[in-house]
Amino acid sequence: MKTVLIKEDILSRNNERAKEVRALTREKNVYYINVMSSPGAGKTTLLTKLIPALSKEFRIGVIEADIDSDKDALTVERETGVRTIQMHTGGACHITCQMSLEALEALGVDGLDVIFLENIGNLVCPAEFDTGSDMNLVLLSVPEGDDKPLKYPLMFEVASAVAVTKLDVAPIFDFDRERAVKNIRKRNSCADVFFTCAKSGDGVAELAEYLREKIKNK
Amino acid sequence: MKTVLIKEDILSRNNERAKEVRALTREKNVYYINVMSSPGAGKTTLLTKLIPALSKEFRIGVIEADIDSDKDALTVERETGVRTIQMHTGGACHITCQMSLEALEALGVDGLDVIFLENIGNLVCPAEFDTGSDMNLVLLSVPEGDDKPLKYPLMFEVASAVAVTKLDVAPIFDFDRERAVKNIRKRNSCADVFFTCAKSGDGVAELAEYLREKIKNK
Numbered sequence: 001m002k003t004v005l006i007k008e009d010i011l012s013r014n015n016e017r018a019k020e021v022r023a024l025t026r027e028k029n030v031y032y033i034n035v036m037s038s039p040g041a042g043k044t045t046l047l048t049k050l051i052p053a054l055s056k057e058f059r060i061g062v063i064e065a066d067i068d069s070d071k072d073a074l075t076v077e078r079e080t081g082v083r084t085i086q087m088h089t090g091g092a093c094h095i096t097c098q099m100s101l102e103a104l105e106a107l108g109v110d111g112l113d114v115i116f117l118e119n120i121g122n123l124v125c126p127a128e129f130d131t132g133s134d135m136n137l138v139l140l141s142v143p144e145g146d147d148k149p150l151k152y153p154l155m156f157e158v159a160s161a162v163a164v165t166k167l168d169v170a171p172i173f174d175f176d177r178e179r180a181v182k183n184i185r186k187r188n189s190c191a192d193v194f195f196t197c198a199k200s201g202d203g204v205a206e207l208a209e210y211l212r213e214k215i216k217n218k
Numbered sequence: 219m220k221t222v223l224i225k226e227d228i229l230s231r232n233n234e235r236a237k238e239v240r241a242l243t244r245e246k247n248v249y250y251i252n253v254m255s256s257p258g259a260g261k262t263t264l265l266t267k268l269i270p271a272l273s274k275e276f277r278i279g280v281i282e283a284d285i286d287s288d289k290d291a292l293t294v295e296r297e298t299g300v301r302t303i304q305m306h307t308g309g310a311c312h313i314t315c316q317m318s319l320e321a322l323e324a325l326g327v328d329g330l331d332v333i334f335l336e337n338i339g340n341l342v343c344p345a346e347f348d349t350g351s352d353m354n355l356v357l358l359s360v361p362e363g364d365d366k367p368l369k370y371p372l373m374f375e376v377a378s379a380v381a382v383t384k385l386d387v388a389p390i391f392d393f394d395r396e397r398a399v400k401n402i403r404k405r406n407s408c409a410d411v412f413f414t415c416a417k418s419g420d421g422v423a424e425l426a427e428y429l430r431e432k433i434k435n436k
Contacts, residue, residue, distance in 0.1 A: 038256050038257045038339070038341075039256045039341045039362050039366055039370060040256065040359070040362025040363045040366060066369050067342065067369060067370060067371065067372075068368060068369060068371050069365070069368040071369070093311065093340075093342035093343050120342065121256070121341065121369065122311075122340055122341070122342050122343075123257045123340070124338065125311050125342070125343065141361065143258060143359065143387070144256075144258025144259075145258045147287070147289060148257055150286060150287040150289065151284050151285060151286060151289070151339065152257060152285060152286075152339075153285065154309065166361065169361070169390060
């Protein structure tokens with residue numbers, strides 16, 4: 001019982017900080033996208049394809065969060081050339097609003113139209129912590145299986161949009177698109193669903209167009 | 219700072235409970251294996267292949283932990299016929315020793331030689347919580363990438379053995395076995411590493427043989 005109360009307290013303090021993050025991004029007129037998924041679902045790779053599709057129109061920044069290693073920030077910087085920072089969480093399994101705020105300050109919000117936050121690869125805890133973002137983009141990787149929305153309910157409940165990734169291997173993994181949508185719908189009646197393959201580029205333009213509309217109407 | 223102290227307190231209480239779990243499994247002469255990985259790395263599928271390879275010699279029980287859904291317990295029961303229970307964590311991202319103890323009691327330890335606990339699919343939090351098991355078997359799925367030990371250090375530090383899964387798709391995902399071992403070795407100098415494909419059965423006999431030795435020498 002005690003643990004639950006502590007958690008509620010942590011979450012309510014986090015929600016308070018979320019207001020500060022939103023005040024900052026609104027003041028600076030920047031759209032803030034929180035990208036979440038399991039480990040290795042393809043967040044970084046998808047970003048390296050989405051960013052070139054958006055960077056002619058918008059000034060983009062990226063925050064890469066990891067428990068350890070600088071690999072993802074180096075990849076994004078090398079592949080896209082946009083302003084990128086690596087945040088280390090010191091073992092933490094999610095990004096709190098305090099971390100989110102500090103990362104935005106470290107990146108520098110001025111002069112940017114959109115910022116992507118690549119959250120810790122974890123289909124559980126990051127969903128509990130509002131990062132102050134304008135959108136939660138949740139990735140569901142084909143090799144994980146189309147049943148994941150059943151097992152990780154909150155992540156799919158908080159999703160603004162779901163991008164299925166690695167679609168090219170769907171036949172190998174017996175991944176059924178209709179079953180995936182049906183399972184997502186059990187958790188979320190309105191999230192937009194996209195089917196993508198960063199390798200072939202399939203579906204990336206549609207997702208980029210969706211984000212473009214969101215960013216323009218911010 | 220406060221949060222860290224709370225966490226330390228939770229972990230130290232958990233470690234105390236771990237002694238109770240180990241006292242129980244020792245008294246009943248049962249070997250307890252904690253299986254951990256990312257979501258969809260193939261824990262259930264690997265178990266459905268390992269169990270038939272061990273069930274002639276040993277009496278086996280399985281605890282399936284999930285935030286929601288009974289899918290995995292039904293699969294294991296249907297495929298292997300061994301005693302299986304489904305545990306729901308009510309949103310929790312890991313298994314504490316208290317949960318572990320309650321699940322062992324619900325399953326019934328009497329008359330079993332080995333119990334597999336399939337932990338929540340999460341490469342972060344379950345590594346922090348000792349379940350009272352005799353062994354941590356960590357799965358690394360090929361589609362996740364061979365860099366995961368760099369990003370999720372603690373999980374690979376606490377591993378007694380690492381089973382790489384879905385080896386059949388290694389060429390599609392540019393997964394390098396040597397690089398994987400090198401990355402595992404950065405976190406763990408002695409964990410045994412196995413390369414498996416549950417679909418083709420490759421490597422399953424070697425892993426089963428390794429477990430057989432551990433169970434026999436318990």
